[in-house]
Amino acid sequence: MKTLLFLLEKEFRQIFRNSSIIRIIFVMPIIQLIVLPIAADYEVKNVNIAVVDHDHSSYSRQLVQKIIGSGYFRLVENTDSYKKALKSVEQNDSDVIIEIPAHFERTLIKENEAKLLLAINAVNGTKGNMGGAYLSSIIKDFNQDVRTDWVTFPRMNPMPLLDIVPRFWYNTRMNYQLFMVPGILVILVTMVGSFLTALNIVKEKEVGTIEQINVTPIKKHHFILGKLIPFWVLGLIVTAIGLTVSRVVFGIVPVGSLLVIFGFTAIFLLAVLGLGLLMSNFSDTQQQAMFFAFFMIMVFVLMGGLYTSIDGMPEWAKIMTKFNPVAYFIDVMRLVVIKGSGIYEIRNHIFAILSFAIVFNGLAIWTYKKQV
Amino acid sequence: MENKEIVIQAQGLTKRFGDFIATNAITFEVYKGEIFGFLGANGAGKTTAMKILIGISKPSGGEAKVAGFDVYSETEDIKKNIGYMSQKFSLYEDLTIRENIRFFGGIYGLDRKTIKEKTDVLLKTLGFEAEADKLVSSLPLGWRQKLSFSIAILHNPKIVFLDEPTGGVDPVTRRQFWDLIYEASNRGVTIFVTTHYMDEAEYCNRVSIMVDGKIEALDTPQNLKKQFHADSMDEVFHQLARKAKRSE
Numbered sequence: 001m002k003t004l005l006f007l008l009e010k011e012f013r014q015i016f017r018n019s020s021i022i023r024i025i026f027v028m029p030i031i032q033l034i035v036l037p038i039a040a041d042y043e044v045k046n047v048n049i050a051v052v053d054h055d056h057s058s059y060s061r062q063l064v065q066k067i068i069g070s071g072y073f074r075l076v077e078n079t080d081s082y083k084k085a086l087k088s089v090e091q092n093d094s095d096v097i098i099e100i101p102a103h104f105e106r107t108l109i110k111e112n113e114a115k116l117l118l119a120i121n122a123v124n125g126t127k128g129n130m131g132g133a134y135l136s137s138i139i140k141d142f143n144q145d146v147r148t149d150w151v152t153f154p155r156m157n158p159m160p161l162l163d164i165v166p167r168f169w170y171n172t173r174m175n176y177q178l179f180m181v182p183g184i185l186v187i188l189v190t191m192v193g194s195f196l197t198a199l200n201i202v203k204e205k206e207v208g209t210i211e212q213i214n215v216t217p218i219k220k221h222h223f224i225l226g227k228l229i230p231f232w233v234l235g236l237i238v239t240a241i242g243l244t245v246s247r248v249v250f251g252i253v254p255v256g257s258l259l260v261i262f263g264f265t266a267i268f269l270l271a272v273l274g275l276g277l278l279m280s281n282f283s284d285t286q287q288q289a290m291f292f293a294f295f296m297i298m299v300f301v302l303m304g305g306l307y308t309s310i311d312g313m314p315e316w317a318k319i320m321t322k323f324n325p326v327a328y329f330i331d332v333m334r335l336v337v338i339k340g341s342g343i344y345e346i347r348n349h350i351f352a353i354l355s356f357a358i359v360f361n362g363l364a365i366w367t368y369k370k371q372v
Numbered sequence: 373m374e375n376k377e378i379v380i381q382a383q384g385l386t387k388r389f390g391d392f393i394a395t396n397a398i399t400f401e402v403y404k405g406e407i408f409g410f411l412g413a414n415g416a417g418k419t420t421a422m423k424i425l426i427g428i429s430k431p432s433g434g435e436a437k438v439a440g441f442d443v444y445s446e447t448e449d450i451k452k453n454i455g456y457m458s459q460k461f462s463l464y465e466d467l468t469i470r471e472n473i474r475f476f477g478g479i480y481g482l483d484r485k486t487i488k489e490k491t492d493v494l495l496k497t498l499g500f501e502a503e504a505d506k507l508v509s510s511l512p513l514g515w516r517q518k519l520s521f522s523i524a525i526l527h528n529p530k531i532v533f534l535d536e537p538t539g540g541v542d543p544v545t546r547r548q549f550w551d552l553i554y555e556a557s558n559r560g561v562t563i564f565v566t567t568h569y570m571d572e573a574e575y576c577n578r579v580s581i582m583v584d585g586k587i588e589a590l591d592t593p594q595n596l597k598k599q600f601h602a603d604s605m606d607e608v609f610h611q612l613a614r615k616a617k618r619s620e
Contacts, residue, residue, distance in 0.1 A: 006478030014466050208460035215426050215456040217448055218479050370428065370447075 003218060007226030011200075015230060021196070029188045029238050033245045037180040047131035050077035050085035050094040057105035063142050067098070072134050089121045096120050096131045108146065177250045182333035183306040185242040190300065190326055192238050193269050195293045197231045197276030202289040205280075214370045224365060228273045235269040236262065255340030261333070264346065267353050268329045274360030275325075281367045300326040325356045377404040379531055379562050380425065384434035385443075387420050394420040396585035397434060402531075407553065407563040409573045412582030413613045418566045419459070419535060421582075425564070426456050426533050439530045452480075455524035455532035459539065461516055463523065465509035469500055472508055473523060480527035494522050514545030518552060525556050532556065534565040538572065550575055570606035581609060583616050 015021055049067065053060050067073050073096075077088045088094040099117035101107075108114040118135060122128040204210040213223065239262065246252040254261060275296070283289040302308075303317065304326040310318060321327045328349045335341040343350070380402035387395040395417040402408045412418045423429035425438050427447030436443040439453035463472045470491060477487040495501045498518055508516065517537055525532050534553075538546045550572065557563050565576070573579050573593060580590040589596055589612060593605055600608045 002483075003479050003481070006475055009478075010464070010467065010471070010475045013471060014464065017466050207465075208458060208462045209464055211428070211458055211460070212456070212462040212476075213479075214428050215451055215454070216476070216479050217452040217481070 003222045004225055007218075007222060008229060011226060011230040015234070024196070025192060025234055025238060026241065029185075029242055030245055032188060033181065033184060033242055034249055036184050037177045037250065045072055047073050047096055047127060047134070048076045048094045049073045049131075049135075050079070050088050050097045051075060052079055052082050052085045052097060052099040054080055054102040055100050055104040056080075059105040059108060059146070060100045063100065063139070066142055067135065067138055070134065070138055072131070086119075089119070092121075092123075094121065095124065095127055096135060098135065178252055178338055179334065180306075181246045181250055181252055182337045183304075183330045185239065185246070186304075186326060186329045186333055187297075187301055187306065188242060189235050189239055189265060189269065190272050190297065190329075192235045193231060193272030194276040194279065194296065195290075196234070197227060197273050198279040198283070198289045198293050199286055200231070201227055201277065201280035202283050202286050206285055220365065220368060220370060224277065224368065227277065228270075231273055231276070232266070232269050235273075236265060239265045252337065254337040256336035256342060260336050260341075260343055260346070263343075264329070264332050264336075264350065264353070267350065267357060268325065270357035271325050271353055271360055274357060274362075274364050277364035278360055278367065281364060281369075300324055303327065304330050306330055322352075325353060328352050378402070379404045379440075380408075380436070380438050380564065382421075382425075382434065382436040385421065385424060385431055385436045386433035387417075387424060387429065388432040393585050395424070395431075398582070398585075398587045399434075400580055400587060400590055402562060402564060404530075404562055405557060405560050406577040407557050407565065407575065409576030409579035410564060410566045410582070411573055411579055411609060412566075413616055415618055416582040416616065417585040418582055422533055422535055422564070422566065425450075426454060427451050453530045455527070455529040457517075457520045457524045457532070457534045457537050459535045461513075461520065463508050463516065463520055466507060468505045468507055469495070469511075469519060470504045472519070473526065476523050477526055482527060490526055494526070498522060514541045514549075517541055518545070518549055521549065521552055525561060529561065531562040531564060534563065536566055536568065538567065538569060546572070570604065570609055573605040573609070579605070581612050583612050584618055588612050588615075 051064050051067075053064065064075070064078070068075050076094050077085055079085055082097070082099055085094065085097045085099070089097060097117075097119040099119070101115060101117070104114050104116075116139065118132060120128045120132045201210075204213070243254070243258070243261070276293070279289055279292045279296070283292055303313075303321050303324050304310075305321065306326075310321050310327060313321070332341075332346050332349045335346060378401050380400075382398055382400050384397040384399055385395060386393065386397050398417075398421060410418055410422070420429070424431045424443055425436065427438070427443060427450040431443060438450045441447075441449040441453070443450065464475070467475065473491045473494060474487055477490060478484075482490070491504075495504050498515075500515070500519070503511065503515075508519070511519070521532075521534070521537060524534075538549055541549065546569070553563055553565070553575075565572075567573065576593065578590065578592050579596060580587050581596075582588065589599070589608070591599065596608050597603065597605065600611050602608045602611065
């Protein structure tokens with residue numbers, strides 16, 4: 001026990017003396033949490049649109065205005081030549097072309113029907129897709145307006161209109177930040193837990209101080225605890241900072257209990273710290289450890305449901321995510337922060353993470369050798 | 373050296389790495405309180421042998437006891453009774469002198485009061501009082517080596533292992549370093565030291581010279597010089613080392 005105190009004292013001294021670690025731990029999370037959720041969301045804004053208007057009627061102008069007025073589009077080209085519009089797509093200036101044919105207004109009034117051409121640049125798939133979808137719904141809306149203008153006496157409405165109004169639960173306004181912020185916080189905690197621990201231990205290997213430690217009668221579990229506890233504490237501090245930032249900057253107040261969040265984070269940290277330790281046992285240089293950790297984090301993040309929904313993944317990928325601790329944590333964060341789930345609802349997650357913690361730490365202690 | 377209490381005993385100690393035999397059945401004894409020089413060219417197998425003796429490497433064959441404990445099964449007991457100073461400087465550079473002493477004292481199980489007393493004595497002996505709160509990284513090499521040694525014997529080990537402790541250190545500091553070694557030896561600490569400086573070999577009570585994984589000579593410097601009809605240990609070493617087939 002006394003040995004452990006000496007170890008902890010030393011680790012904390014070293015950590016707080018190292019200004020780059022302090023920056024990583026305290027400044028990076030704040031910046032990342034502020035920047036990433038705002039930049040990395042799915043909401044597509046600023047879709048560049050080129051309008052080819054052959055009609056120049058009041059309707060065509062109304063339609064264009066409606067599109068621009070939606071706030072999702074930016075008019076980059078208003079021309080009467082399709083060629084010119086296509087060119088702007090080729091130069092990557094526009095994402096979508098809408099072509100309004102000549103006599104658009106006249107045909108619409110006379111024949112109650114008119115055709116529009118939408119051409120979508122699918123190089124940036126998401127943007128094109130979303131842009132196209134927005135555009136269709138705006139046109140549909142415009143269609144409604146026109147109908148109500150003309151079918152003024154709907155004594156007997158020939159077309160019963162069924163309108164579907166979606167109602168979103170838990171995140172009523174489909175706020176992307178509410179969705180992203182808890183997830184990004186998870187990544188940060190994972191980084192602190194695995195990266196920093198692995199690098200810290202491997203650095204001692206590189207410098208040679210670990211050899212000095214290995215010739216002392218220090219107990220294996222003391223050494224390991226001495227390494228894990230400081231980063232466990234730091235991980236919880238990062239979580240606290242993260243939750244504060246998301247509250248102050250994004251106004252996100254967890255619906256569920258903070259106690260559940262911190263409790264789960266504490267267990268999760270045990271798992272990733274064990275993983276960091278395990279990685280350090282298999283790397284001799286910081287370079288190797290970095291590469292190792294980077295690879296793991298990439299897979300964890302991309303397969304963790306932060307950006308792409310796990311439900312939408314193929315079956316084999318879904319099975320893979322069962323072995324991804326980050327996926328559980330992201331899920332729990334969203335459940336607790338957005339939906340307000342309690343311990344009972346996340347009990348399966350807790351068991352899973354506990355198992356990870358036991359397996360990773362068990363392997364780490366087993367493979368750690370006080371030998372060369 | 374009349375009452376010879378054996379503190380290190382090696383019997384056919386061997387370490388193989390695949391086909392390569394780094395340490396080939398070496399047999400020797402080290403007595404309490406002596407300064408035992410463990411010599412050999414680079415790659416002769418000194419460091420490998422030393423790593424077995426300090427309990428961080430398992431031998432492939434043979435027997436050895438250090439401070440009465442077995443190198444196979446009682447490595448943690450060995451570690452309690454020895455001090456070690458490696459080739460590579462291995463104190464924490466981002467801690468101060470005082471913090472390093474405190475940390476190593478602490479993990480050897482000294483209590484806080486003892487550590488404090490020992491720190492004061494140590495700083496005074498080395499004349500480091502003014503630098504006590506400076507980071508170790510700011511110290512010149514010679515100072516660091518003296519500090520490493522002092523920390524290695526802080527917990528009063530029975531034996532201290534020194535792996536090329538004076539590499540790259542200037543002659544004056546080297547002399548001071550050996551004064552520290554003598555002082556510890558006078559207090560009954562056994563010194564097991566490797567070196568490439570033949571003048572240092574002359575300071576040892578007994579010297580062994582390893583060539584290609586085997587101990588080719590082992591005796592007092594005087595006797596070795598007689599045996600090889602040489603004027604200095606340097607000449608003795610050259611005669612033996614010339615036979616070496618392997619190099620690093």
